[in-house]
Amino acid sequence: MNWKAVHRWLGLSLGTVALVLGLSGALLALDPVQEAWQAPTAPADLPVATLVQQVQQAMPGVEEIRRLPSGAVAAFGFDGDQAQARYVDATSGQLLGNYQPSSMPRWVKNLHRALLLGDGGRWGAAATALAMVLLSISGLVLLVRRMGGWRHVAGRVRGTLAQRLHVLAGRVVLALLLLSSITALTMSASTLGLLELEAGPEPDVVSSASTGADLAPAQLPLLRDLGVGDLHRVNLPDAGDPTDTWQVATTRGQGWIDRHSGDTLAWQEATLAQRLDDWARVLHTGESAWPWAVVMGLAGLCVLLFWASGVLIWWQGRRNAVHIADNSRLQQAEVLIFVASEGGSTWGFAQALHAALVRAGRRVHSSALEHFQITPTAQQVFILAATHGDGQPPAHARHALERIAAQGGSGVPVTVLGFGDRQYPAFCAYAQAVEQALRAQGHASLLPLELIHQQSAQQFARWGEALAQALGQPLAIDYRPRLPATTALTLVERRDYPGQADRPTAILRFAWPRQPWFARLLGCGLGRFEAGDLVGIVPPGNAVARYYSLASGSADGFLEICVRQWPGGVCSAHLLGLKPGDSTQAFIRANPGFTLSGRPPSVLLIGAGTGVAPLAGFIRRNDERTPMHLYFGARDPATDYYFGSEIARWQAEQRVASVNTIFSRVPGGGYVQEILQRDAERLRKLLAAGAAVRVCGSRPMAQGVGEVLDALLAPLGLDVNALKAKGRYAEDLF
Numbered sequence: 001m002n003w004k005a006v007h008r009w010l011g012l013s014l015g016t017v018a019l020v021l022g023l024s025g026a027l028l029a030l031d032p033v034q035e036a037w038q039a040p041t042a043p044a045d046l047p048v049a050t051l052v053q054q055v056q057q058a059m060p061g062v063e064e065i066r067r068l069p070s071g072a073v074a075a076f077g078f079d080g081d082q083a084q085a086r087y088v089d090a091t092s093g094q095l096l097g098n099y100q101p102s103s104m105p106r107w108v109k110n111l112h113r114a115l116l117l118g119d120g121g122r123w124g125a126a127a128t129a130l131a132m133v134l135l136s137i138s139g140l141v142l143l144v145r146r147m148g149g150w151r152h153v154a155g156r157v158r159g160t161l162a163q164r165l166h167v168l169a170g171r172v173v174l175a176l177l178l179l180s181s182i183t184a185l186t187m188s189a190s191t192l193g194l195l196e197l198e199a200g201p202e203p204d205v206v207s208s209a210s211t212g213a214d215l216a217p218a219q220l221p222l223l224r225d226l227g228v229g230d231l232h233r234v235n236l237p238d239a240g241d242p243t244d245t246w247q248v249a250t251t252r253g254q255g256w257i258d259r260h261s262g263d264t265l266a267w268q269e270a271t272l273a274q275r276l277d278d279w280a281r282v283l284h285t286g287e288s289a290w291p292w293a294v295v296m297g298l299a300g301l302c303v304l305l306f307w308a309s310g311v312l313i314w315w316q317g318r319r320n321a322v323h324i325a326d327n328s329r330l331q332q333a334e335v336l337i338f339v340a341s342e343g344g345s346t347w348g349f350a351q352a353l354h355a356a357l358v359r360a361g362r363r364v365h366s367s368a369l370e371h372f373q374i375t376p377t378a379q380q381v382f383i384l385a386a387t388h389g390d391g392q393p394p395a396h397a398r399h400a401l402e403r404i405a406a407q408g409g410s411g412v413p414v415t416v417l418g419f420g421d422r423q424y425p426a427f428c429a430y431a432q433a434v435e436q437a438l439r440a441q442g443h444a445s446l447l448p449l450e451l452i453h454q455q456s457a458q459q460f461a462r463w464g465e466a467l468a469q470a471l472g473q474p475l476a477i478d479y480r481p482r483l484p485a486t487t488a489l490t491l492v493e494r495r496d497y498p499g500q501a502d503r504p505t506a507i508l509r510f511a512w513p514r515q516p517w518f519a520r521l522l523g524c525g526l527g528r529f530e531a532g533d534l535v536g537i538v539p540p541g542n543a544v545a546r547y548y549s550l551a552s553g554s555a556d557g558f559l560e561i562c563v564r565q566w567p568g569g570v571c572s573a574h575l576l577g578l579k580p581g582d583s584t585q586a587f588i589r590a591n592p593g594f595t596l597s598g599r600p601p602s603v604l605l606i607g608a609g610t611g612v613a614p615l616a617g618f619i620r621r622n623d624e625r626t627p628m629h630l631y632f633g634a635r636d637p638a639t640d641y642y643f644g645s646e647i648a649r650w651q652a653e654q655r656v657a658s659v660n661t662i663f664s665r666v667p668g669g670g671y672v673q674e675i676l677q678r679d680a681e682r683l684r685k686l687l688a689a690g691a692a693v694r695v696c697g698s699r700p701m702a703q704g705v706g707e708v709l710d711a712l713l714a715p716l717g718l719d720v721n722a723l724k725a726k727g728r729y730a731e732d733l734f
């Protein structure tokens with residue numbers, strides 16, 4: 001079952017009607033709330049006989065007494081010629097204000113129940129309820145899949161603002177909407193006559209002939225033994241007709257009572273359909289418990305959020321869709337490219353590979369991985385596979401492994417290129433599974449498995465060069481990442497660290513151009529960011545972005561990065577050439593695995609060189625004074641202790657609990673691993689107590705740090721990988 005397609009097309013086609021039902025439902029939810037304020041709830045164990053007697057005294061012309069779903073009691077009758085409908089205080093029998101069934105205009109009810117279209121509209125509303133059941137179920141399946149299984153459903157949500165809103169709201173409200181739509185279906189079934197609610201024809205009963213007076217309510221056993229909590233309605237016998245009977249409707253059924261003998265003349269037990277309908281009504285409307293009505297009303301309002309964010313997700317997906325030009329027919333192609341992608345970015349790489357091979361004179365066919373097969377004309381096969389969930393395949397490719405296993409080996413090389421993110425413990429796990437399945441089938445490959453981190457264009461270009469060599473044919477792979485829309489950032493301040501003459505470094509502070517929320521929802525402007533997120537900078541005349549870790553969050557009101565001149569680096573040269581007042585083009589890329597979330601008991605911040613930037617950002621915003629311990633390594637305190645003076649100030653403000661530095665170019669100096677080693681006992685205690693770890697800097701440094709921490713964690717039965725799997729240990733490396 002393609003749940004994604006079901007969800008998308010139902011949402012797009014019936015979403016607007018569902019929106020109308022959700023919003024009108026939210027309005028109707030105000031009724032029970034209002035009713036609960038208007039009259040007190042009757043005590044459930046008060047005998048109905050007592051209630052009737054009291055009401056008869058206060059309203060002699062009473063004909064009917066109803067217990068409303070809110071628990072209040074209303075009496076109906078005549079005062080002379082004047083019809084009366086009053087709330088009643090059940091304990092004293094006193095008449096209260098006038099009873100009004102609903103203050104909501106009728107058309108709101110009609111809109112909600114029949115879309116203002118009469119009987120045809122009732123069918124339309126029922127069909128929408130059915131669509132909502134399917135939308136909720138498919139939404140739940142997609143939610144669980146996206147989060148990587150039930151165990152992770154409560155985990156951190158990633159993606160664009162619209163995706164996050166859709167998932168977050170779904171986590172809270174989906175189950176309620178499912179309940180609401182199932183109960184709506186049940187109610188529709190009874191109003192459309194599909195569910196028989198009548199227990200049978202009304203019995204033909206009359207009170208016995210008697211000249212005596214009526215029995216008082218207290219003398220009628222059925223009314224005496226019935227508590228108000230179980231009452232729906234009681235109709236008093238007509239004063240002018242001696243054969244008329246009492247009629248009482250309760251949660252269990254309906255009875256007719258002889259006015260002279262007090263005998264129960266007939267009893268109809270409530271049917272299963274009636275009980276089902278009663279329950280559906282209570283759960284759907286919240287009419288007997290106003291807090292539930294509020295909950296359901298809010299769920300109705302959330303339909304607006306689902307609808308708007310859902311349409312945006314669809315629109316953003318369409319905008320990002322990749323078109324493959326010159327796609328040969330499968331049966332004629334010499335090169336086959338199969339793609340597994342959830343967010344669509346892997347298709348961008350496939351498109352570049354496809355175009356380069358076509359330019360090299362090959363007939364190429366690209367399609368989704370679930371169509372994997374090796375045709376007689378194929379000479380080369382490539383699989384480009386992204387990993388999602390918690391090491392899972394993209395949803396469309398979830399049966400692809402079985403298909404690959406069912407194909408059997410062939411002489412045609414099948415080469416795999418994985419796409420993932422090292423922040424996830426199961427880095428490129430799906431591409432690795434595909435690789436394993438292929439090798440188990442005996443397929444050869446042109447190149448060993450390559451795993452691309454964070455859609456790195458550079459890494460892809462290197463793989464392309466290796467591929468050209470292996471094919472023995474030059475390949476001009478022109479991959480241009482689809483950059484998000486950029487925003488101009490204006491430099492407001494720079495602090496220079498001359499360092500070595502050829503590698504100057506500076507901390508650059510830009511003004512943050514604030515965006516209204518709707519612009520962020522549409523994916524325009526810079527949006528919010530946190531220290532540890534990335535800013536992509538696009539140097540003038542360049543189509544490739546370079547990413548820098550942010551040393552500030554939008555809450556700081558500015559955007560700060562630490563840039564070091566990279567030998568021959570176009571972007572670092574551009575940034576270091578900026579003067580206050582100059583601007584550059586930028587966008588934000590979230591780095592949710594690295595930014596600090598939750599409330600860890602303490603945090604170990606480990607970095608070297610410019611890697612201190614996000615760590616400084618964490619410390620700057622540590623308003624809660626979480627114990628943070630900084631371990632920082634650089635070359636020389638005189639030249640590259642970035643943020644040195646700020647760190648001293650933050651330590652005085654207790655934003656950082658301890659600062660440990662080490663410098664490699666001073667006598668007796670060394671690397672950051674050494675200060676970790678020296679502090680082993682203390683670090684082990686902090687880690688055993690649940691400390692989170694953030695490491696930022698070069699890959700070799702991070703590897704050294706990982707080794708020291710692995711050794712230090714071993715006595716605790718832990719290692720760095722175990723902490724990564726729990727989201728406690730994250731790296732931001734360059």
Ligand SMILES: Cc1cc2nc3c(=O)[nH]c(=O)nc-3n(C[C@H](O)[C@H](O)[C@H](O)COP(=O)(O)O)c2cc1C
Nearest residue numbers: 341342343344345346386387391420421424427428
């Ligand atoms: C919800 C979500 C879960 C992810 N899970 C993993 C993972 O478990 N392992 C991994 O290596 N990358 C993971 N990634 C990163 C993606 O694989 C990576 O961004 C990839 O380039 C996306 O390709 P696509 O846009 O074609 O789907 C995840 C990304 C998202 C949004």
